[in-house]
Amino acid sequence: MKNTFLIKSESVNSRLDRWFKRNVFDVPQSLIEKNIRKGNIKVNNKKEKGSYKLLLNDKIDIKNISFTEKKKSYKKIKYIPTKKDLIQTSSIFIENNDNFVVINKPAGISVQSGTKSKKNILDIIQDTSEFKNHKPFPVHRIDKETTGILIVAKNRKYAQIFTNLFRMRKINKSYLGIVLGELKKNKGIFKDELFYYEGKKKISTIAITHYTVLDANNKYSLLKLVPVTGRKHQLRKQLLIKGNPILGDSKYNLSSNLKFKSNGLMLHAYKINFSINNIKYSFSAPPPDIFYKTLNEKYLKIS
Secondary structure, three states: OOOEEEOOHHHOOOEHHHHHHHHOOOOOHHHHHHHHHOOOEEEOOEOOOOOOEOOOOOEEEEOOOOOOOOOOOOOOOOOOOOHHHHHHHOOOEEEEOOOEEEEEEOOOOEOOOOOOOOOEHHHHHOOOHHHOOOOOEEOOOOOOOOEEEEEEEOOHHHHHHHHHHHHOOOOEEEEEEEEEOOOOOOEEEEEEEEEEEEOOEEEEEEEEEEEEEEEEOOOEEEEEEEEOOOOOOHHHHHHHHOOOOEOOOOOOOOHHHOOOOOOOOOEEEEEEEEEEOOEEEEEEOOOOHHHHHHHHHOOOOOO
């Protein structure tokens, strides 16, 4: 049995307990937590909590565990981009330098391949001229149907830098969202308790988002959304909780709005700001045409 693992780019930002379950032993959460508490699972020779977010090149040491090793259920297959994919991708680069790129991700494509999605951004840009002699390193994600800004590092050093910046909340992201209905206030903060399950165990997390109403009528609103925390599907869940789901969201929606003719998910990551080595970076990505079309249909505008 292998008892030492070195964390690679595809596992960066994963929780320690989830990484263990996916890559080592598929056992109940309670057993993973028990072994973490006992020090049978250590990170860089130290005890960490199961919620610890893994960093690039973290060393995981495992001892005194005798479960049956998990068998891989499938082999990850690289997506081979078509000529059309590469032609379309040439127009999405906002920034390209020696250490990272910033792209305007289109809707309907995942950042990485998974069990339900093969076509993905990383495999496509790997074959572009922008990544000649480089390998793409993911440093954050946006949902498959969400459009807008995505950063991809070109080397391990910058992958680590971006991972740390995201972890310390030193990267500021802004989104545009078209939602159902009007909000009571034109500006404020959403603070909600969100839940997810690990097996049968219910886990609670706090999600915080700043919002500003940019335009509204009695049926629809255009919002600027600035998430402070980075929970999965955070903006989509919070807006549903408030009774103002994002238009085109088939998962987090109200039954009264299911008849809405969807132009796709009306959520766009449009600005990002950060600093590296005292150099300030600021990038913006224009929303897709379908976003502007929906604004016009709902009598909304970006001032």
